Amino acid sequence: xxxxxxVGAAPLSPARGVDDVVLGIAGLRAGYGRIVGVDxxxxxxxxxxxxVLLGSNGAGKSTLLRAISGVISPWSGHVTLEGADVTGMRxxxxxxxxxxxxxxxxxxxxxxTVDENLRLGAFARRDRGAVTTALATVYDRFPALAPRRGxxxxxxxxxxxxxxxxGRALMADPRVLLLDEPSxxxxxxxxxxxxxxxxxxxxxxxxxxxxxQNATQSLAIADxxxxxxxxxxxxxxxxxxxxERTLSDGFxx
Ligand code: ATP
Numbered sequence: 001x002x003x004x005x006x007v008g009a010a011p012l013s014p015a016r017g018v019d020d021v022v023l024g025i026a027g028l029r030a031g032y033g034r035i036v037g038v039d040x041x042x043x044x045x046x047x048x049x050x051x052v053l054l055g056s057n058g059a060g061k062s063t064l065l066r067a068i069s070g071v072i073s074p075w076s077g078h079v080t081l082e083g084a085d086v087t088g089m090r091x092x093x094x095x096x097x098x099x100x101x102x103x104x105x106x107x108x109x110x111x112x113t114v115d116e117n118l119r120l121g122a123f124a125r126r127d128r129g130a131v132t133t134a135l136a137t138v139y140d141r142f143p144a145l146a147p148r149r150g151x152x153x154x155x156x157x158x159x160x161x162x163x164x165x166x167g168r169a170l171m172a173d174p175r176v177l178l179l180d181e182p183s184x185x186x187x188x189x190x191x192x193x194x195x196x197x198x199x200x201x202x203x204x205x206x207x208x209x210x211x212x213q214n215a216t217q218s219l220a221i222a223d224x225x226x227x228x229x230x231x232x233x234x235x236x237x238x239x240x241x242x243x244e245r246t247l248s249d250g251f252x253x
Contacts (some may be wrong), residue, residue, distance in 0.1 A: 018046035018224075021080070022207045023068070023099075023176055028077035030067035037063025039231040040077070045176070045209050050202040052210045052218040054242065055228035061211040062104055064228065065178045068209075069101035070094050081176065096124045100174035104181045104211075106165040110154025114145055117153050117164055121171030131171070138167040141200075159190035166197070176207045183214050195221055219243050 023045040031037040038060040045051045055061050067074045070091040079087045081099055091101070100121075108117050118138055122131045139146040142163040148156065153164055162182050169177060179198065183191040191214065199221040202208050212218035219225060219239040227235040227242065235245055 018044050018049070020047040021045070022047045022049075022082055023209060024078070024080040025064070025068060026078045026080075028064065028067055028079065029075040030063055030072055030077075031075065032063075032072070036231055038067065038228070041228070041231070041233055043209075043226055043233065045207055047207055048202070048205055049223045050198070050208045050210060050221060052212055052222040052225040052239075053228060054212060054215050054218065054225060056213065058230075059228040060231040061228055062180055063231075065101060065103075065180050065209070065211055069099060069178055071101070071103075092124065095172045095174070098173075098175040099178070100169035100172050100176070101178040102165050102169045102180060102182065104184060106158075106161045108153040108156075108161050108164050108168070110152060112153055113150050114153055114156070114164055115149040118168055118171050121168035124172060130173075134171050134173060138170055141170070141197075142167055157190075159186055159193065162186065162190075162194055163197070166201075170201075174206070176209070177201065178209050178211075180211045181213065182210070183212065183217070191217065215242070 021044045025041055025043040028041045029036070029039055041064055053061055053064065066072045068079050070089050073088045077087070078085060081094070081097055086094060086097065109120070118135055119131065122134060125131050139149070144160055145163055145167060148160070153161065156164060166179070166182065182194045182198065186194060195217050198208060198210060210218060210222065219242055222239050224238060225242045226233050227245065235242060
């Protein structure tokens, strides 16, 4: 089966039922030097939605998240956060405005302890009491981290490091969370746990834009989804609609 058999060229339908757009991406182009990563992407994420962005290696998923969260500057197009134009805004300012990004590959600081890594996520918060409460909430949410709070992050398992990376993002008390392939490199059991945890975040009211290659499991928890192919959105819809476009092994070509 070729990629074109899977993602096809179905006409894009408007995002149905999204009336309170928290994150709006319009005509976004971004890349690296001469390399085009995303080329005119339109995406909306409504308040409290869990939206999955599917696509194969090199489709531009990480580039899109980087351009939204200020890790790289978009070449053109717009990003709005709760109605405000935040295109090209620096990451630290976006964190202060309620957007957090958990990059692919976790990127925890291996020589720092679990506790120190988590506190870094609260860099923008002045209220020490609120930081202490946030720490307690993260340990509550990820009980495996609590007994390891003094342990160096580099000694944690892959699954624990993923929990730590997400916990660190939650320390900023975001309203919108961008998650880049949290299941990458984890065992099937841990993948299941990570997806359950993402679903809990959504149930707790967080708005989530989840990047994944694992279509089967991410569509099982998502409200809606998009498929990105070579920098373009080639499909959009409800999980039931997108499921038909995925390969039998659960990955999008
Ligand atoms: P993956 O699942 O493998 O991370 P992806 O869908 O996230 O794939 P991107 O990483 O966004 O895809 O890559 C989109 C394009 O940009 C690819 O052609 C890739 O080679 C290129 N690219 C990504 N990161 C860089 C970089 N730091 N410098 C140069 N080119 C890059």
